[in-house]
Amino acid sequence: MKLIVSANSRKHLNSLLEKNIDGVILSIDKLSVNDSFYINVDDLVDLDFKDKEVFVSLNKLMHNGDLDYLRTVLSKLRDKCVRIMFYDMAVYNIAKEYDMVDKLVICQDHLNASVLSNKFYLNRGIKSSYVTSDITKDELLEIKDKSGMEIFFLGYGYAPIFYSRRYLISNYLKYIDENNDGKKYEIVSDTGVVYPIDEEKFGTTIYTEKPINLINYLDELDKIDYLVLKSNKIDDSEFNKMVDKFINREHIDNEYIGFFNKKTIYKVK
Amino acid sequence: MKKVELLAPAGNLERLKIALLYGADAVYFGGRNYSLRANAKNLDISEIDEACKYAHNLGKKVYVTVNIVFHTEDTLGITDYLKDLEKCGVDAIIVSDPLIIDVIHDNKINIPIHISTQYSSVNIETVKFWKSLGVERVVLGRECSRDEIKEIIDKTGVEIETFIHGAMCSSYSGRCVLSNYFTNRDANRGGCAQICRWNFDLIKDGKKLDNDIKFTMCSKDLCMLEYLTDMIDIGIKSLKVEGRMRSIYYIAVVINNYRRAIDDYYNGTLTDENLRMYRHELDKVANRDNVAQFYNKFPGMDEQYFLGRDEVSNQExxxxxxxxxxxxxxxxxxxxxxxxxxxxxxxxxxxxxxxxxxxxxxxxxxxxxxxxxxxxxxxxxxxxxxxxxxxxxxxxx
Structure with missing residues (x-):
């Protein structure tokens, strides 16, 4: 199992590249969402990745107005030694035209949760899948065993659980006549659970109450090809410490594991 | 001239009959499995068979939603189910998980495929992708503007369906699992608990905002009556009303008033006065304020709902x-x-x-x-x- 990480800034990225990780994920400005650090595609050449694998994220839902720039970015990535995590099939369609489908990792936050769904994409030449965190360990391992896909899974980090195109924080603050000058926002449910919420250029995202952390399950996850450690919303030093713990396969107490050991209810009645 | 299709929700056979009687050209509903709106009664195979016969006798169509995001265990039995739907003669299935496309093709099942809004297809290339797989129709994401819809129609040649009336997801459809995390009910398998309509406190830089009006993600409902003629003119093929859980009265009123507006338009008799009358009728059964959302502008504060639920009881x-x-x-x-x-x-x-x-x-x-x-x-x-x-x-x- 390989460990790949995202970073909160260029400086943070450099500190992570010093570690014994296998790769990094970089979100490309204007074509990705749900991250804390975005770079311009042209800046990739300036970075020394120290022989680590490089993944770029193009995980935005593309609208027509994004397509020209998407073409530009994909053409620039065509000859680079990077792989592309994507959500929208527009990325696939253009990548196919550019003969670069082999670079693609499908990454659809909450879709693509079965063996057959993954096989659908494999049948179209997409060989890698960043599988949703909405499934259990058994479901994940079955997908790995039976889909024929190279599998990525979130090992540590906040998972987005709601993504809207709307500016929900701005709209609310305007409605109650409050300044939108906060650096950090959260919402609290009536049961007192606090969820991080972010408004970005392309909309609003709500995240899990805590970072999902599967560090205590690394032995069971050994078959998974790539474990993703996401830094978004986590302090640099705290994140780096956890990365070290993953590298050293340490155990921790009180980890939050989302649905890893718990099924969601399909039928309510 | 072929009229635009008016597509109505039908949570059960009674609603289906009412929808068709009150002017729908086609209805959509879920089967007992594999469909979002798991809380709707939905139809078993014998009822789907009856629904098809009833609708086809009237020269109308039946679409069945098979639109959950499948987990592996859910895929058991799907091939047989699709074969059963084929035997019933359903006119199309509405899917969000593309695995269904492979199952249909691999088993030579002859049912046209419509891509659900749940997949959030919102651009030309994605629609072209579906077209390359033989998909007949795409239900666009509700975040598309009028110009985006028109461009997709003009440049893909794929049949496009859009929503014209009813409740809205606040998120991009398919990108919300709040229900999973708040209630353990799987939003993408029919268990949506509408968390986006709940009230929350908003914390700004560690401090809870002290306001009687709570934070919510709730959007106002959709009503496209005033844009109906434009939607027809830009080439949308099917106009869909949301609401498989709605009452027969709601379905009758909403469908009948859109029916009348569409017919007036094709007959050249649609006047401002008629539109006002139809709007008045739609407002009588409205649960919440309704607006055009993303069609004519980027929605802001006025397209959201901050005053809590205001359900109409339909006691009239x-x-x-x-x-x-x-x-x-x-x-x-x-x-x-x-x-x-x-x-x-x-x-x-x-x-x-x-x-x-x-x-x-x-x-x-x-x-x-x-x-x-x-x-x-x-x-x-x-x-x-x-x-x-x-x-x-x-x-x-």
Whole structure:
């Protein structure tokens, strides 16, 4: 199992590249969402990745107005030694035209949760899948065993659980006549659970109450090809410490594991 | 000229019949499995068969939603189910998980495929991708603007369906699992608990904002009546009404008023006055304020709802006509009414008329002081002809 990480800034990225990780994920400005650090595609050449694998994220839902720039970015990535995590099939369609489908990792936050769904994409030449965190360990391992896909899974980090195109924080603050000058926002449910919420250029995202952390399950996850450690919303030093713990396969107490050991209810009645 | 399709929700056979009778060209519903809206009654295979026969006899169409995001265990039995749907003669299935496309092709099942709005297809290339797989129609994401829809239609040649009326997801469809994390109910497998309509406190830089109005993600509902003609003109093929869980009265009123507006448009008789009248009718059954959302502008504060739920109880719906013998009408009661009430009858194909209720009777001819219980059969005298499935409601200006 390989460990790949995202970073909160260029400086943070450099500190992570010093570690014994296998790769990094970089979100490309204007074509990705749900991250804390975005770079311009042209800046990739300036970075020394120290022989680590490089993944770029193009995980935005593309609208027509994004397509020209998407073409530009994909053409620039065509000859680079990077792989592309994507959500929208527009990325696939253009990548196919550019003969670069082999670079693609499908990454659809909450879709693509079965063996057959993954096989659908494999049948179209997409060989890698960043599988949703909405499934259990058994479901994940079955997908790995039976889909024929190279599998990525979130090992540590906040998972987005709601993504809207709307500016929900701005709209609310305007409605109650409050300044939108906060650096950090959260919402609290009536049961007192606090969820991080972010408004970005392309909309609003709500995240899990805590970072999902599967560090205590690394032995069971050994078959998974790539474990993703996401830094978004986590302090640099705290994140780096956890990365070290993953590298050293340490155990921790009180980890939050989302649905890893718990099924969601399909039928309510 | 081929008219645009008016597509109605049908959570069960009764709603299906009402929707078709009140003017829908096609209906959509879920089967007992594999469909979002797991809380709707939905239809079993024998009912789907009956639905197809009923609709096809009227020259209308039936689409079945198979639109969950499948987990591996859910895929057991899907091939047989799709073969059953083929035997029933459904006109298309609406899918969000593309695994269905492979199952359909691999098993040579002959059912056209429509891509659900749940996949959030919002651009030309994605629609072209579906087209390359033989998909017949794409239901676009509700975040598309008018110009985006038109560009997709012009540049892909794929049949495009869009929503015209009903509740909205606040998120991109498919990108919300709040229900999973708040209630353990799987949003993408039909368990959506509408967390986006809950109230929350907002914390700004560690400090809870002290305001009586709570934070919510809730969006106002969609109503595209005023943009209907433009939607037809830009080439949308199917106009969809949301609401498989809605009452028969809601379906009747919404579908019938869109039907009338569409027909007026094609007949050259759609006037501002007619539009105002249809809008007035739609507002009577509206649960929340409704707006055009993303179609004409980027939605902001005014397209959201911060005042909590304001559900209309539909108590104005008094009963549905079951029979008329030329003198007495029999209705199946839905809400309280009594002699002396001013009421009106709405009908799919005749103008609404009002009258004062005279004496009312039970089935045995006993005089009643009021109709107090839902689902009772109640009679009263009426000198105007009415038909089965006409609806009795309170008179309102």
């Amino acid at each position: 719906f008094l009963g549905i006509v079951d029979d008329y013998d030329g003198e007495y009408v029999t209705v199946i009661s839905k809400n309280f009414f009594k002699p002396g009430d001013k009421v009106e009858i709405i009908s799919p194909d005749r103008e609404t008329f009002s009258f004062i209720l005279g004496e009312i009777y039970d089935e045995d001819g006993n005089v009643l002081d009021a109709s107090r219980h839902p689902e009772n059969r109640v009679k009263f005298k009426l000198d105007k002809e009415v038909k089965r499935f006409d609806m009795l409601r309170s008179y309102e200006l």
